Amino acid sequence: MSHLEPVCDQALAPSRPPIVVMGMALPALFAGAGERDAIRVAEFFAAQIRNANTRRAYLRAVTDFSNFCESRGLIDLDQVQPLHVAAWVEIQLKSYSKPTVKQQLAAVRMLFDWLVVGQVVRSNAASSVRGPKHSVKRGKTPVLDAESTRQLLDSIECDTDIGRRDRALIGLMVYTFARIGAAVQMKVGDYFFQGHRACVRLHEKGGKEHEMPVHHALHDLLEAYLTQAGLKGSNGPLFQSVAGRTGNLNGNPMSQSDAWNMLQRRALAAELRTRVTNHTFRATGITEYLLAGGKVEIAQRMANHESSRTTGLYDRRPDIVALDEIERIRI
Template sequence: MSAEAVENEQKSGIVTTVPTGGLVTGNHGPLPNLIAASGSAAAFAWEEFIFGKIRNANTRAAYEHAIRKFLNHCESLGRQLTSISPADIGLYLDALPYAPATKKLHLSALRHVFDSLVSRHVLMLNPAASVRGERLTVVEGKTPEISIQQARQLLESICDSNIIGLRDHAIVCVMIYTAARVGAVAKLQRRDFYDLGGQHCLRFQEKGGKSREIPVRHDLQQIIHNYLSKAGLEFADKLTPLFRTTVRRTRQLTPNGMTPGDMARMVKRKLRVAGLPSQLSPHSFRVTTITDLLSQGVPLEDVQNLAGHADPRTTRLYDRRNRKVTRNIVERISV
């Protein structure tokens, strides 16, 4: 869940504070009070689900936040873990001031954790199993598209006369010319940019444990080489980060790699300097690249492979060609 969603929860007036009571389990923080009060089997089920079954750190954080929030709510109502009913869950979801997708995430988290509690004989039945989520049909993603002209404007506005400009220019170009997610770009190490004999490639570690090798076009290859040469990283240790942070405004690189948040903030700064809309984000480049290739008649399967999608329906969510047709139609309304 995004930081913005968490902030909105804190403003909504619903209980969000993580309880300070309960058993402390190692460095994992305190158990929710309702879990701690239900005995060792409940504590085991909690740790098994949160730290054992969920391997993705972002998913773990989002699910744990959603579950703690609900359990805090039940505690405020005087409920015990064994007395939570489908009505409690349904009414709770109805009161959440979130979009349907976020509510479905909360419901999914509750279903899974209660499944673990049932399997460890803490509960007889899963109270979330019969609760239906809101209907949600997504035909187009919400990420705003950056146009080809805007992308060129952004690239031209990045000053590459210093190492920071070269780094930022390389990062934006990697996102545009590979359609990689910002999280995968942030994970790049020096070894992930390599020569196969006449063809350079980038190897990305994507979400879900996927590893993907994407060929580097000639101009991007030169851009990355210029950055590595200026930064003195051409012969750096293979396990060092490819894109590094700086020491404040000294324009000197540190040994530390940039995080996805660092890159997102960098893109926002460059968008502001270029005079482009603030709602654009690093993910906008992914939308534009996919739409552009589909507009040129590149087969959907090939674009899907580039984007790393397991399902072609996911790739279609990034396709903004239908939106452009719709705009042309509404402009013809005579009123």
């Protein structure tokens, strides 16, 4: 029996509902010590974390930890000890991957640091707790080869606004290595010309703007979409969602979940055998670029990665080499 199991298996107590402060639903454990402390917690999420996706993920992690503590009778932050944090990590590992648990622990640790600086708590109960070891040398994002990518694009109708939109969005991710978050944030004006060269402007994580020249095939996809949809010259979202079942663009930007649903529907219709995600086409573009003789350092710059190691996670050339070697076995 693990030495953490007695902590994990303590009698459960009902958790309190979240407390709303500054328009945010905060976990009761972190917001229940008084208005000043609750505001300090809200400031952590509102002021310290600028990325909306990270903010949601950190708030979920902190809420989960709060519920764990309250269900074990811990209703005051000063009662929380490293052993409780370690027990929570053990429980999370039963339901989540190691990278997710590492992120969850980082969220709790950062919040405790913020509260220590603000003199809400005396010490950081999570600072001495080690997260699960996880080393990645190969990414898990599914990648399509050039033939499958072309099969997908050719299977999408090009005589409707929705079809042209979907082709343009997939093309953007393939030819510019764009993150889906950056793609769906684009305005029509983020596709522009410098002299005779078409360019796109991507709004990346951390408030960074990243400009990329447009591949001729992507230029054709974007021009067909914008012209036929009547979006040229507008200031609205580049990739717009659809109004119900009308098939008409409604002027609102697609969300990442909209894009994911679209890709699942399109992949099914194209009879692809490979699972696709919002990141598939970023990885596909990087791999195909490198297969064509591109350089890793240039791919890193094009993908706007801070480290070439991150770019390497999207490089699936070794998979192709391994398959070629396996085929040498002739029986």
